Amino acid sequence: MEFMPEMQMHQPISVEDAVAQYSAAPNGRYLAGGSDLLVNIRRGIEQPDSLVYVNNIPEMRSITEDGERITIGGAVTLRELSQHLSVAEHFTAVTQAADEVAGPSHREYGTVGGNLCLDTRCIFYNQSEWWRAANNYCLKYRGDICHVAPGGKKCFAAFSGDVAPTLLLFDATVEIAGPDGRRQMPLADLYRNDGMDHLTLGSGELLVAVHIPKPTAAITSAPMTSAYAKSRIRGSIDFPLAGVAVRMAVTGGKITDLRVGLTGVSPLPFLAKGMDKFVGRVADESCLEEIRDKVRAGAKAMKTTTTPPHYRRRVAGALAQKLAASIL
Amino acid sequence: MVKTVLSLTINGTNRDDVIPDNMLLVDYLRENVGLTGTKIGCDGGECGACTVLINDRPRHSCLTLAVTCQDAKVETVDGLSKDNRLSALQRGFDEKLGSQCGFCTPGMIMASEALLRDNPDPDEAAIRDALAGNICRCTGYVKIIEAVQFAADITREELAS
Ligand SMILES: Cc1cc2nc3c(=O)[nH]c(=O)nc-3n(C[C@H](O)[C@H](O)[C@H](O)COP(=O)(O)OP(=O)(O)OC[C@H]3O[C@@H](n4cnc5c(N)ncnc54)[C@H](O)[C@@H]3O)c2cc1C
Ligand code: SF4
Ligand code: FES
Ligand code: FES
Numbered sequence: 001m002e003f004m005p006e007m008q009m010h011q012p013i014s015v016e017d018a019v020a021q022y023s024a025a026p027n028g029r030y031l032a033g034g035s036d037l038l039v040n041i042r043r044g045i046e047q048p049d050s051l052v053y054v055n056n057i058p059e060m061r062s063i064t065e066d067g068e069r070i071t072i073g074g075a076v077t078l079r080e081l082s083q084h085l086s087v088a089e090h091f092t093a094v095t096q097a098a099d100e101v102a103g104p105s106h107r108e109y110g111t112v113g114g115n116l117c118l119d120t121r122c123i124f125y126n127q128s129e130w131w132r133a134a135n136n137y138c139l140k141y142r143g144d145i146c147h148v149a150p151g152g153k154k155c156f157a158a159f160s161g162d163v164a165p166t167l168l169l170f171d172a173t174v175e176i177a178g179p180d181g182r183r184q185m186p187l188a189d190l191y192r193n194d195g196m197d198h199l200t201l202g203s204g205e206l207l208v209a210v211h212i213p214k215p216t217a218a219i220t221s222a223p224m225t226s227a228y229a230k231s232r233i234r235g236s237i238d239f240p241l242a243g244v245a246v247r248m249a250v251t252g253g254k255i256t257d258l259r260v261g262l263t264g265v266s267p268l269p270f271l272a273k274g275m276d277k278f279v280g281r282v283a284d285e286s287c288l289e290e291i292r293d294k295v296r297a298g299a300k301a302m303k304t305t306t307t308p309p310h311y312r313r314r315v316a317g318a319l320a321q322k323l324a325a326s327i328l
Numbered sequence: 329m330v331k332t333v334l335s336l337t338i339n340g341t342n343r344d345d346v347i348p349d350n351m352l353l354v355d356y357l358r359e360n361v362g363l364t365g366t367k368i369g370c371d372g373g374e375c376g377a378c379t380v381l382i383n384d385r386p387r388h389s390c391l392t393l394a395v396t397c398q399d400a401k402v403e404t405v406d407g408l409s410k411d412n413r414l415s416a417l418q419r420g421f422d423e424k425l426g427s428q429c430g431f432c433t434p435g436m437i438m439a440s441e442a443l444l445r446d447n448p449d450p451d452e453a454a455i456r457d458a459l460a461g462n463i464c465r466c467t468g469y470v471k472i473i474e475a476v477q478f479a480a481d482i483t484r485e486e487l488a489s
Pocket of ligand 4: 432
C-alpha cells in the first residue's frame with residue numbers, strides 16, 4: 001500500500017457548500033464512506049489533493065417517502081437502506097442488493113451514492129502500484145495498452161456495484177447538484193459504456209439523491225415481485241462476478257411484466273434487452289430457459305476477473321432463471 | 329501539511345489532538361494515542377482486523393480518516409477491560425480458545441461487541457453474519473463462534489443474578 005497523499009479535508013453541511021468547495025479544488029474527490037475511494041488512494045490509482053466529505057450534509061442523510069415516490073439521500077448507508085421497511089415492501093430487490101454489498105461492517109458506512117458512483121474494476125487495475133508498474137500499467141491508468149483486449153483502445157473494467165441494477169428495474173432517477181445548479185436524470189443516463197470514464201457526471205457534480213417512483217395501480221394489477229442475487233468468489237464479502245436483478249409479474253400463469261438488470265459484466269449496469277418478447281408467454285420451464293439464454297447472450301463479460309468470462313455469462317443466465325423461478 | 333483539531337472520546341476519555349487531514353484513524357489510534365490493540369491486517373477493508381466501534385457501530389479504522397470522527401465516541405479493544413477484569417467477550421475468547429495467533433482477535437471482538445449490544449442473544453447464524461467481514465487464518469471460526477456464544481451467555485447470566 002502507498003502512503004496517503006497530502007490532502008485537505010472539507011466537511012460541508014450543505015450541498016451548495018460541497019459543490020463550491022469542490023469547484024475551488026478541482027483535483028479533489030467527494031468522499032462518502034471511503035470504502036472504495038480510500039482503497040484506491042492507498043493503491044495509488046487515485047491521488048486527489050483534497051476531499052469533500054458529504055456524510056455531514058443532512059439533506060443527503062435521510063430516506064423520505066410520499067404517495068408517489070421514495071427518495072434516498074446520496075449519503076444514506078447501505079445498512080440504513082437495507083433496513084427500510086417501505087423500500088423492502090415496494091422494491092425488494094433493492095433491499096436484497098443493499099444487503100449483499102461487501103461485508104456487514106462495510107454496509108455500516110458504505111453509502112448509496114458511493115455504491116452508484118463506484119469506480120469500475122479489473123484484475124489489471126485493482127492491484128498495488130508495484131504490480132501495475134511491473135506490468136507497464138494499462139490504458140485505464142498511466143499505461144497505453146489494455147491487457148484484457150490488447151488490440152483495442154477501449155477499457156472493459158466492470159462496473160461492480162450491487163444496487164444500481166435493482167434501481168434500474170424501477171426507473172429510478174438521480175438528482176445531481178453541480179456548479180450550474182441542480183438537474184434530474186434517469187439513473188441509466190448516469191452511466192456510459194466505457195471502463196475508463198463510466199460516469200456522465202461533470203466536474204464537481206454530486207449525486208444528492210435517488211428517487212424511485214412507486215409502482216402505479218396500472219402496472220401492479222398483478223403483484224409485481226423483484227429479487228436480486230449475485231455470484232462471487234468469497235461468499236462472505238465480495239464484488240459480484242455477475243449480479244442479476246429481476247422484476248416480474250405473472251397473471252393467470254402468463255408473464256405480464258419482465259425486466260432483468262445486470263451488473264459486474266460490463267463497464268455499466270444495464271437492463272438486458274429483449275425481455276419484452278416474454279410478455280404474454282406462459283411462464284413454464286421452457287420459457288424460463290429461454291430467459292436464461294437471452295440473459296446469458298446479453299452478458300458480455302470480459303476477462304476482468306480471475307474467473308473466466310464464459311462462467312460469468314453462464315452464471316448470469318442461471319441466476320436470472322433461478323430468480324424468475326423463485327418469483328413464480 | 330494541512331492540519332485540523334480533532335476532538336473526540338476514545339474509550340471514555342475526551343481528547344483534542346492536532347492531526348494531519350490525511351491521517352487514517354488506525355494510524356492515529358496506534359501512533360498518536362498509543363493504543364496498539366487495533367491491528368492492521370490488509371490495510372484495505374478486506375480482513376476486519378482494524379475494526380473499532382464508532383458511536384457503537386463497527387467500522388474499519390484503516391478506511392476511515394481520523395478527522396471525520398469529530399465529536400465521535402470511538403472504542404477500541406484496549407478499552408474493554410474494566411478494573412483489571414476482562415470483558416465477557418475477552419473471557420469468551422480466552423475460555424473457548426477463540427484466539428490463536430491473536431492477530432484477528434481485536435477486530436473479531438469489536439465486531440462481536442457491536443453485535444451483542446444490538447442483539448444480546450444471537451443464534452449461530454446471526455454471529456456468522458456479524459463476523460462475515462472478519463478473516464481468521466488460524467482457528468477455523470468454530471471456536472470464535474463458541475467464544476461469542478459464551479460471552480452472550482455469561483452476560484445474560486450476570487444480568488439475571
Ligand atoms: C473488501 C471490499 C469488498 C467490497 N465488496 C463490494 C460488493 O460486493 N459490492 C459492491 O457494490 N461494493 C463493494 N465494495 C465497495 C464499497 O464498499 C461499496 O460499493 C460502497 O457502497 C461504496 O460507498 P462509499 O460511501 O464507501 O464510497 P466512497 O469510497 O466514499 O466513494 C466511491 C466513489 O464514489 C464517489 N462518490 C461518493 N459519493 C458520491 C456522491 N454522493 N456523488 C458523487 N460521487 C460520489 C467518490 O468520489 C468515489 O469516487 C467493497 C469494498 C471492499 C473494501
Ligand atoms: S480492461 Fe484493460 S484498460 Fe481497462 S482496467 Fe482492465 S486492463 Fe486496464
Ligand atoms: S486492516 Fe482494515 S480491514 Fe484489514
Ligand atoms: S487467531 Fe490467528 S488470524 Fe485469527
